[in-house]
Amino acid sequence: MRRASVENMRKALMRSNTRLLLSAVMLFQFSAMLLIAFQERPYDAQALILAAAIPAATWLVTMLFGKIWPVDRAIVILAMLLCSVGVITLSDIARAKSTPMTQAIYAAVGVGAMAFGIAFIRGLKSWKRLVAPAMVLCLLALLSPWVLGKWQYGARNWIVLVQDRLTIQPSEFMKPALILILAAGFSGRPRFLKCVPTIAFAALCCGVLLSQRDLGALLLYFLTTVLMYFAATSNWVVTIGGLGLGGAAAVIAYRAFPYVQTRVAIWKNPWIDPLESGHQIVQALIAIGSGGLFGMGLGLGRPRNIPLYHSDFIFAAIAEEFGLVFSICLLAIYVLVILRGMVVAMNARTSFHSLAAFGIVAMLGLQTMLIVGGNTKLIPLTGVTLPLVSAGGSSLVSTFLSFGILLGISSLNAEDEAKDIERMELREEVFS
């Protein structure tokens, strides 16, 4: 009877077979890229290369990561799928041919960042000592656009490394760092006073982002901090107080900054000025509407009419090309990644790991909600990217890094569970 239970536990530990999921994902990647390759006459060589490279990379990454670490393979596969949806859509809609290839190169760098994230979180033993230096480094990095950056799309959140070639957005790279700092600061059920330095750091970050007018990142940082604080302490009073403060700050920002008023006015009724201020959202709504249930067909839509169709409005472009059914499935994939991430957070053995996993999926969920809500006129538009899908190296690499941390925590959970089984087996040997 006992022997049977160990066997059952062994089976319980083995995660479900992901072969069919992996095959379906690879088939989608291959067939979509192949279709795009034959859009041009005789064929588009770059798309053909990507048609072979993307499924191969998905298979290799899933197998390799699964062999090296006991990571949650389903999350790896879904992350690779989301990334490939981005490359496929860009191959179809981007004006410049180099855009999808650049995105694919960033994705390769992102996969490296994911591996680094896994190794980093697995090797991180004493995180408390690193918190103070990490806070200073983060603030310096967030302030760097004031020295090395320039105003772009109404915000000063970029730094230029190589003129017209390589720019990076520090606020994107600071997301995983912020989550780890918050997780370290809020771990071990601290009282409010002990959390004050961490909350002050997050508030400082928000202040810097406000000065750079990076409202999307500001909103993400703020909401993630509040959610993580609540998850760590279950303190309703402080959490609601924090949300109230945030709401008050939003009202003040609305009154003080004309560009916030403009955004809200566009959100309320974009049709007042459909050719100027409301142009983006009007075009996005037309695109989503014209896509219908199954889309216009890959390569047959006109998403280029939407300004920023490749980054902020890629969801509208996907809805036009692939249709509503596909778009809802895309959102369902985000939900599934978040669900799996929550399971990782709940199974983690230390509060630091648990909070870090929770923070990553909370930020992923918030970011998706903000941009999809903005695209569909559900909430005012904020300039954040659709995680792993939108064009943009900083966002892609940083999201992959966050996924790496999540996968690293999932591998630590799996190892701990395996140890539990070993212990049970040992006990049975002794008592049988």
Added chain:
Amino acid sequence: MSDGLYEILALAARYFFAALFLLIVLRAARITLRDGRRAKKLRRWAPETGLSGELMVVEGDERAKRGMRYPVIREGVLGSGRAADVRIRHSSVRNRHARFELTEDGLLVTALEGARLLSSEGRRARKLLARDGDSFWVGKVRLMLVLIDAAGREGEIAADDGLFDAPAEATMDSPDGLFGDSDELDEDFYE
């Protein structure tokens, strides 16, 4: 490929892509549900999953009587309050008495805001490192730590730690047998 043929292919492919994505979502949802069910089963079969050891009362009264055992997770708060991870219901134990954290060397116990925490020798400590078999005082309750993955002391052979010996000599009345080498514990471990 001609434009007409491409259009027909692209129009047909959109149903294929939608069906493929539906399959992916359903498959991923099924895997997620199944993994959730398996994790639940795992917890039912091995309730000690996630535990690092247990604390046993060796001297105490009220509702923390001698012999009572409290499961210990990897980190948390020890106290008499409902929110405590290890809840020792004794008048001398505060709601949030001490914080504990499993380290590679043992269980690091830190007194919270001047709470009474004494080493086995009766020396007051703000922070102490308890190893497998060590005891310490929380308020007026003496607790002994039993770690599942006991960290061996220097020079000790892990394979022969006497874990499976018959507990003939170790009784409550002869604490030396119970506490093992606690008297020889290196003083440096205490702050």
